Amino acid sequence: MSARPPGPPLTALPGLLRKLAVDRLGMVRDAAALGDAVRVAMGPRKLYVFNRPEYAKHVLADNAGNYHKGIGLVQARRVLGDGLLTSEGDLWRAQRRNVQPAFRPARITAQAGAVAEEAARLVASLGAREGEGPVDVLREVTGLTLGVLGRTLLDTDLDPYDSIAHAFEAVQDQAMFDMVTQGLVPSWLPLRTQRRFRAARRELTRVVDALVADRSSRLRDGDGADDALARMILAARGHADPRTGRRLLRDELVTLLLAGHETTASTLGWALHLLAAHPRVRDLVREEARGVLGDRVPEADDLHKLTYTTQVVQEAMRLYPPVWVLPRVARRADEVGGYAVSAGADVLVCPYTLHRHPEFWDDPERFDPGRFDASRSSSRPRYAYIPFGGGPRFCVGSSLGMMEAVFVTALVTRDLDLSAAAGHEAVAEPMLSLRMRGGLPMTVRTVR
Template sequence: MSPRRPPGPPVRALPGLLRKLAVDRLAMMRDAADLSDAVLVSMGPKKLYVFNRPDYAKHVLADNAANYHKGIGLVESRKVLGDGLLTSEGELWRAQRRNVQPAFKPGRIAAQAGAVAEEAGRLVEHLRRGAGRGPVDLLQEVTGLTLGVLGRTLMDTSLSGHDGIAHAFEAVQDQAMFDMVSQGLVPSWLPLATQRRFRRARRELTDTVDALVSDRAARMTAGDGATDAFARMIIAARAHPDPATGRRLLQEELVTLLLAGHETTASTLGWTLLLLARHPHVRDTVREEARSVLTEGRLPEAEDLHRLTYTTQVVQEAMRLYPPVWILPRVAQGPDEVGGYEVKAGADVLVCPYTLHRHPDLWDDPERFDPGRFDPSRVANRPRYAYIPFGAGPRFCVGSNLGMMEAVFVTALVTRDLDLTVRPGHQGIAEPMMSLRMRGGLPMTVRPADRLPAPRAAAAGAGAA
């Protein structure tokens, strides 16, 4: 039987689709999912395939991953990310992945639990001290936290004093989406506001990266350990046969680490805290578990991650509804067949976790916030690729274990000790950029949940593998 051509919207619908691509990309993905599990959008010579079934996702992301390189959106991000781990391909990507992989081994991540817990404890104390002083942007606060964790766990470097990193990356994402929508047809020299912000951000990131590399390299020369991901990047750059190329790749890898190392976890924490504020009964269950496991105001240790089972389910459900990596774009290198549908060489292919996680054949009442979906008894009957918040296949997120530990620890501590209330009128609208951001931040009022002992450090040696 010859491959079929997927259904697609009629030609008259294309203007509306292009408008949604520019202003409401999630609506475009929902429209495609409502039409079929395999959709072909033809825009002149350009072909865009959207696949929305677990077995289709498995084929594109895992079984035939070699045929699908990074695609629309990420290609445009190379203006800043260059050939970093997020955008590189082939042997370069494999070499980069092998180089940083040891920094993400489970034993090493477990050993970082103390640093993650301390940063979370500092956030709670900071919020507690500001309680009652009016709304606080929790998204900004957790972004600062995730940068702090990134610096301590993967870079052996303090990122305090580099507060502009998060704002610079917002400008980078805005430019990447602008380039995607405009198909790169707008000259970069035009003095548009988006492009001016992008150029400033690129200069700021270059200056920041150069300063961080200089500091870390000097400490390595002085005898500091070199097991963190940042140090391993510096060593690889020094070993490159072409010093100029080595320096360029180091810059691009570090920019990627700074972005991917904080953005997705900050997004997850923002959505988790918003959902808990909207669902007090779930918040109360998390608080009860946190106070049962993390007694006497103590900070979590590595072993506590396996005891905070309900909190983990809450974070997993937040990532189902609002996956930080909301879209997985690819470009077919050669012709292929996905679920009996033909895919042309050179076509753009999209797998969208945001819609896959809402597929009515896979999830009962998919728009409802229900952490119980991730009870082990219910997970066992679900297709493996029905839930892919960290991607899948060879390009599965290398930092997923660290990100989960960070999100669970912060959620548990914040909920144990504080009451957060969303400012009236704030809707929490999803803004699909490179990650699934929350438009307008997350303004919340903070007050202590009750009197608890101040968080104390874990016992010496805790958190080791």
């Protein structure tokens, strides 16, 4: 007979539930401190937190069909609808098959020039602001990731749509509010969070409709276009129900806009923050970038030569995984690592805590890019490190995201010194992604 995972002592339960509202990272860390499998009762609902690689593999890969998207992402459906992040079953499989060719390795390799150009543009923009005082580097890299997204996946210039990032902040705020309140607060109440969300949803609808209209005007059936937006538009045109096709197109594009820029911007923000705090590592990245690139921008083949820079990005995603938690709901009763999981239960696999598990990571709180050297990582379980998820829902954009993060980290570090603004503390804010609260103000100095 399967055992039931242990729960927190009754005296600890109120604190855990309070942290769900005000300190979600504290809640998952407290849960992980109780054990690798923990069961928390939230009224009639049950929450299971699993924190071992083999448990993560079971939920995300081995028995993935039994687990649908859970808390947080369910609430995000108010704006994401049935996009790739939130859809399930046959609809999700059809959407994934349709966009997958836009992410095939040969096509991503061909986008290296566009990524490098956007990275160089970021460096020039930051360099031009030397001596101005603190610059919000997170805002700057968010603009970069939107530029890369537009050029590589949408065949569209997203510069005129700088409202996207602000709109998605409001969307994430509302999703977390709905998660904490379990959706019990009526959406029509004139609360500030809900007013901002409604305005953001209107703005995203406006942007998406404009992007679709522009791309559609340049798209003809059979013209060989292989960008993600073109494939979405052609799929919508071929849908048996035109109205449903248009709705799904909007949902998929909103999801791509969010997932395609938010996670990479978060990774870059944390990587540049960590490099500023660790000058020795920064100097090694600069030395590698100069040795590999000289004075030029990166090319596709350089990605495999920037090995230490890649390790820095991997380590940034270990400490601050852009997708910090993978929520699921068990469709049927299951057994995970010998522990019984009831049907309908909420299940959390948390990369944030898994990436800090002391059994699999030496000195886990320390920033140490060398831990991703092959000589030190070959024996590590595959699911001890899951910044892009795992199983069939492994992030479709992982290769593009890594290229972008490595190229930008290399170019920025080669040409600029970024220093944390005096008095600023980088605080992780766990929303749909693990973003930085209040941005990343830094001073800029050009490296002569």
